[in-house]
Amino acid sequence: MPEKIIVADNIIKIFDEGQPNEVRAVQSVSLCVFEGEIVAFRGPSGSGKTTLLSLLGCMCKPTSGEIIVCGERITKWSEHFLTMFRRKHIGFVFQNFNLIEHLTAYQNITVPAIPLGLSFHEMNLRVHKWAEILRVDHRLAFPINLLSGGEIQRVAIARALVAEPELIFADEPTAHLDTKLSNELIEIFSNLKDYGKTLLIATHDPIVYGSKIVSRIIDFRDGHIVESGA
Amino acid sequence: MSRWINILGFTALLLKRYWRSTLSLIVVYSIIVFAFASVLMFIQSLSYESGIVLRSLPDVWVQRVIGGRLVPIDNDVTAGLAKIRGVSCVHQRVWGYYFDEGTGGVFTIVGSDSIPDGLTMLAGKGLTSFDTAGVAVCGTGYLELHGVSIGSDIIFTDTERHLRTLRITGVFTSSSDLITRDLIVVPYGEARRLLGIGNTSSTDIAIDVTNPDEVETVVRKISQRIPNVRVVTREQLISTYQSLFGYRGSLFLFGLMISLLAFVILAWQKAGGLSSKEQREIGIQKAVGWSIPDIMIQKFCEGTIISFNATLLGLIAAYCHVFFFGAPLLKPFLVGWSVVFPGFHLLSHLELSSIVLVFFLSVIPYLAATVVPSWKAAISDPAEIMHA
Numbered sequence: 001m002p003e004k005i006i007v008a009d010n011i012i013k014i015f016d017e018g019q020p021n022e023v024r025a026v027q028s029v030s031l032c033v034f035e036g037e038i039v040a041f042r043g044p045s046g047s048g049k050t051t052l053l054s055l056l057g058c059m060c061k062p063t064s065g066e067i068i069v070c071g072e073r074i075t076k077w078s079e080h081f082l083t084m085f086r087r088k089h090i091g092f093v094f095q096n097f098n099l100i101e102h103l104t105a106y107q108n109i110t111v112p113a114i115p116l117g118l119s120f121h122e123m124n125l126r127v128h129k130w131a132e133i134l135r136v137d138h139r140l141a142f143p144i145n146l147l148s149g150g151e152i153q154r155v156a157i158a159r160a161l162v163a164e165p166e167l168i169f170a171d172e173p174t175a176h177l178d179t180k181l182s183n184e185l186i187e188i189f190s191n192l193k194d195y196g197k198t199l200l201i202a203t204h205d206p207i208v209y210g211s212k213i214v215s216r217i218i219d220f221r222d223g224h225i226v227e228s229g230a
Numbered sequence: 231m232s233r234w235i236n237i238l239g240f241t242a243l244l245l246k247r248y249w250r251s252t253l254s255l256i257v258v259y260s261i262i263v264f265a266f267a268s269v270l271m272f273i274q275s276l277s278y279e280s281g282i283v284l285r286s287l288p289d290v291w292v293q294r295v296i297g298g299r300l301v302p303i304d305n306d307v308t309a310g311l312a313k314i315r316g317v318s319c320v321h322q323r324v325w326g327y328y329f330d331e332g333t334g335g336v337f338t339i340v341g342s343d344s345i346p347d348g349l350t351m352l353a354g355k356g357l358t359s360f361d362t363a364g365v366a367v368c369g370t371g372y373l374e375l376h377g378v379s380i381g382s383d384i385i386f387t388d389t390e391r392h393l394r395t396l397r398i399t400g401v402f403t404s405s406s407d408l409i410t411r412d413l414i415v416v417p418y419g420e421a422r423r424l425l426g427i428g429n430t431s432s433t434d435i436a437i438d439v440t441n442p443d444e445v446e447t448v449v450r451k452i453s454q455r456i457p458n459v460r461v462v463t464r465e466q467l468i469s470t471y472q473s474l475f476g477y478r479g480s481l482f483l484f485g486l487m488i489s490l491l492a493f494v495i496l497a498w499q500k501a502g503g504l505s506s507k508e509q510r511e512i513g514i515q516k517a518v519g520w521s522i523p524d525i526m527i528q529k530f531c532e533g534t535i536i537s538f539n540a541t542l543l544g545l546i547a548a549y550c551h552v553f554f555f556g557a558p559l560l561k562p563f564l565v566g567w568s569v570v571f572p573g574f575h576l577l578s579h580l581e582l583s584s585i586v587l588v589f590f591l592s593v594i595p596y597l598a599a600t601v602v603p604s605w606k607a608a609i610s611d612p613a614e615i616m617h618a
Contacts, residue, residue: 112518
């Protein structure tokens with residue numbers, strides 16, 4: 001039986017609480033994610049998927065509720081400890097990939113590994129390992145502005161993996177990709193599962209949530225879980 | 231340690247990425263530091279050098295003042311001065327300024343029967359007690375202005391409009407050209423004729439005091455015993471020179487400080503108004519696991535690389551400008567204008583405190599101007615990048 005890697009208990013996230021522009025982005029959400037699962041959060045834009053990923057990914061703290069990630073109760077932690085935890089356990093693939101312009105693919109992939117204090121040799125090994133797995137090793141020396149959309153996407157995934165996290169969070173990863181590249185991405189995610197990674201994907205793309213690799217779909221609307229099932 | 235090295239390497243990458251703008255920033259920054267450090271080094275060297283030269287002057291000299299003007303002092307006073315307890319030596323000096331109508335230059339004529347203390351000959355021979363008239367030892371300024379050399383005859387007009395022909399027997403040099411450039415040393419009799427000072431008086435009377443601690447006592451006694459005189463001490467003169475150089479330098483430094491301040495404000499505005507791209511990059515770094523201290527270390531390294539290199543470049547350029555090339559950009563403003571412009575070579579003298587001061591005024595404000603706004607960006611919520 002796989003272990004629970006994420007547990008969220010009745011979490012609420014309110015932005016600008018008490019202000020006229022108050023937003024209740026996540027409301028009373030409880031869920032758990034098991035090791036090795038690929039969970040898709042499905043819902044329309046503005047439903048709160050990204051905020052939920054931010055909360056579970058230790059990017060921000062909930063207004064109330066409890067979150068346990070990798071066995072750690074992170075809810076009351078300071079930002080510094082959340083950062084330390086995030087850099088070790090969580091990798092992110094952003095909607096716009098958010099790579100740093102004018103740096104090469106290699107340099108972009110190393111960014112999360114820099115504060116880890118790895119030796120140059122170790123960092124180099126890791127970059128080449130993931131670049132090879134994701135088939136961008138021949139493009140490492142190129143600035144990212146010279147790469148194709150698919151290569152940029154794979155560089156962004158390699159960056160999320162270079163610190164060897166157990167959890168990968170992907171926010172609308174196919175939003176800017178055509179069908180062919182989206183299918184390639186699904187294949188990559190499928191491979192990651194083989195490496196023991198747990199994936200949480202926020203998406204409203206049927207190519208993603210309709211794929212066989214997804215273990216579970218959690219429907220999200222107006223900050224609430226509407227339905228959760230395989 | 232590896233973390234620091236990795237961050238430093240990453241910083242270098244980021245700077246290399248925009249190497250043109252980084253380089254132009256360093257160049258502008260260096261120019262400001264260069265100007266600031268040049269003035270500082272120039273003033274310091276000049277003060278140091280004038281201090282060395284002025285140390286060869288007598289301890290005290292006495293001048294006669296009537297109606298606020300300096301007039302020749304009677305030689306009779308000499309005997310009275312010699313009797314004052316603590317005075318070791320008294321000698322009459324004949325010197326003054328000579329306006330050269332042909333070139334418009336003003337030269338200092340000094341009467342002597344030997345080469346004054348502290349001055350050395352570059353070429354030729356000096357004066358002796360056997361030289362009573364018709365010879366002169368000149369500074370390089372006179373020779374260059376008139377295109378003459380040792381052995382040439384030069385013509386002066388005395389105060390009664392008679393022409394006097396002198397032969398150049400020697401040329402001066404000294405540890406500094408600062409005081410010999412416009413100097414012409416002639417025998418006493420010749421100096422009296424050219425300056426219109428009679429045989430019974432002198433320009434001033436120089437006094438050496440046995441014990442330096444008694445200079446003030448001697449000065450007080452002279453002032454009490456002899457009316458209508460001004461008593462000047464060597465320390466007063468040194469202090470006046472230092473103040474003069476300090477005053478001119480301060481004016482300059484004040485202007486440069488404003489430039490430096492303007493630069494810091496510019497840097498602050500640039501950094502404070504971090505472009506959306508820079509803010510986004512900080513957001514990405516935070517989102518992928520960089521902590522606030524990591525980002526601060528990176529920005530600190532970035533600021534240090536730029537400001538340290540610019541300061542170092544500015545300092546080296548200033549050192550070459552002042553000590554190798556003789557500060558051609560500053561001399562006209564800080565030494566003054568003259569037909570016989572002092573062509574002295576500055577002694578290489580630089581205090582550690584000045585280097586520290588330049589670094590303190592340059593590196594610290596720049597670091598503050600770049601690190602603080604970056605810190606403001608770094609404390610922003612990393613989740614924002616998820617919505618970007």
